[in-house]
Amino acid sequence: MSRGGAARTRGVRSGLVAALVVASCGGEPEAPPPPSYDFGLPPGFADPWVPPDNPMRAEKVALGRRLFFDARLSGNGTMSCSSCHDRAKGFADGKAKPTGSTGDLVPRNAMGLANVAWFPQLTWGNPTLTTLEQQALVPLFGEVPVELGVTGAEEIVLGRLKADDDYIKAFAAAFPGEAAPIGFANIAKALASYERTLFSGRSPYDQYTYGGKADAMSEAALRGMDLFFSERMECYHCHSGVNFTTAYRSADTKHQEMDFHNTGLYNLGADGAYPPGGEGLFEFTGDPRDKGKFRVPSLRNVELTAPYMHDGSVATLEDVVDHYAAGGRTLPDGPFAGIGSQNPNKNPLVKGFVITADEKADLVAFMKSFTDTEFVSEPDPPAP
Ligand code: HEC
Ligand code: HEC
Structure with a gap:
């Protein structure tokens, strides 16, 4: 890939992310958040920053945890976030570079996700991805390389979740008061909430x-x-x-x-x-x-x-x-x-x-x- 090509691709990606983030802001207002969320952190660790439009809720964390490990979240149903982020490997994958769900080689090493809640910029070299909500959209929708391959398969992926009674209940519990809670903005919010709980501090x-x-x-x-x-x-x-x-x-x-x-x-x-x-x-x-x-x-x-x-x-x-x-x-x-x-x-x-x-x-x-x-x-x- 040429230098210009790489830069352009990344630009397209951030454009896509921006569009989705903007689109997600017009929905119903979220139910009032609980006054505070207990991260249960031991001495030495300050609570992480949490975006005001995605307050922590236990139900959202539980939903995000399920989604993170579910291969139905990829276009062809073969890969989940956990395929490249394996808990036993500190949420990395043991490979120099991973392969996406349709065989694309990903040009970067998969990162461990321990304590990812505290990082102000995400991924190896990107200064523009500043929230976990934005970042989650990259593996979901990215096209160069394809990771989870949701672009073009949006309705198929959402259809799988909407056909599952457990997901219907879990989305309703995580986003109370929303008429149609099963959508990608909420998927990103739930994944991010789960990731914020990946606390490692007992070594x-x-x-x-x-x-x-x-x-x-x-x-x-x-x-x-x-x-x-x-x-x-x-x-x-x-x-x-x-x-x-x-x-x-x-x-x-x-x-x-x-x-x-x-x-x-x-x-x-x-x-x-x-x-x-x-x-x-x-x-x-x-x-x-x-x-x-x-x-x-x-x-x-x-x-x-x-x-x-x-x-x-x-x-x-x-x-x-x-x-x-x-x-x-x-x-x-x-x-x-x-x-x-x-x-x-x-x-x-x-x-x-x-x-x-x-x-x-x-x-x-x-x-x-x-x-x-x-x-x-x-x-x-x-x-x-
Ligand atoms: C000037 C800042 C700087 C200093 C000094 C520095 N590092 Fe790093 N370290 C980095 C950066 C940036 C990377 C990622 C570089 C890359 O991927 O090209 C890195 C990567 C690493 C990694 C790989 C982590 C991973 O997940 O792949 C290890 C391990 C590491 N450094 C250990 C050390 C040790 C040990 C020292 C001292 C001998 C040290 N570093 C000094 C900035 C620094
Ligand atoms: C095909 C493998 C693959 C899949 C699937 C994948 N990731 Fe990643 N992940 C990576 C790679 C590679 C990087 C580093 C990307 C870069 O620097 O451009 C990364 C980086 C990250 C980071 C940044 C961590 C940090 O320290 O900045 C987060 C957060 C993350 N992934 C979350 C997710 C989530 C959530 C999903 C599912 C929606 C997911 N990933 C799916 C390979 C993958």
Whole structure:
């Protein structure tokens, strides 16, 4: 795909999203929301931001949970959100790049969804998707690539839900007072409400840091923590806060920064190009300085979300550390050959460092202490 092609496609997608969001605003007013929703968060975690037009309700969460796992939500009935977002893999899929319901290759690595409620921008490199409601429409309706393939099959998909008594009841309970609650705007609202409950914060790291449990982390992980937060490695500047990313928005956030960085993964030309279709922020701004810039990903459950980076091109956490130690990745040959450490857009914090084999093992042990086994082993709903 050409650069222009990628940019145009993304533009069409956002146009579609905008149209659907606008269309969804004209419906009946929602019943008065309950005064507050209890996210049940442990100490250390602030309630996430929730859009005023989609207040949390337990019934909406339950509906969204069902929809998330239901393949009837795809045009050809073969794929659900959970096909690419598998709870056991931290809601990622274990592949470098997934395939959509009609066989299209998706150009990005599927992301884990733990604590997605706190991210102010969604997906790897898109500054315009700022709510989970908008984002859900992309896999549903996107045409390049096709993911769930609902475009052109809208009535078929809605027909399946309208023919199911359980869904009729669940939509009515989630959106009380609405005459015709089964529609895509409400599907997106329910999915988003469910996603806002995907809270992961009971890992050994959390037990140690927020739970005051001094023996929750191994000695190796504790040594790795010192490295992660050191000026030698600089990881914490970008992977900071409760989700190890500067991308953060809570109910109290007043001012929102945009934080996209190039880590020197590629360097295809004099201006630091990345492979076509994977150029990050540049695809939206057209500014050559934005080539290769991506949102800092969360490191929640990162042990389970391999392979890594926006294109899944880094296989293991050890390889990720090698990439940073070298101050950027060198690819000696092949179509994407180049010296990433010399990428002109690279963030200066990715400056490279010397690390021993033991230190590398410790740093990886620290990242593995973010694995929340309680979160990933919660039972999924039975197949509808
Ligand atoms: C064919 C695989 C596939 C399917 C099906 C799929 N996703 Fe995704 N998901 C991805 C990929 C790939 C990305 C990263 C996209 C990008 O950066 O352009 C992603 C990103 C996301 C993100 C952004 C997470 C973050 O940290 O910013 C959310 C939220 C999400 N998906 C929710 C959903 C929902 C809800 C559904 C069902 C309606 C769904 N996905 C269906 C592959 C998939
Ligand atoms: C300048 C900001 C910055 C610094 C410093 C930084 N990172 Fe990153 N990190 C990023 C960005 C941006 C990505 C995504 C890059 C991409 O996909 O091209 C990323 C990706 C990752 C990933 C892959 C996550 C996934 O889900 O695929 C891991 C693991 C990681 N970084 C760990 C580290 C460690 C360990 C350090 C310190 C040695 C570090 N980072 C330093 C910004 C940074």
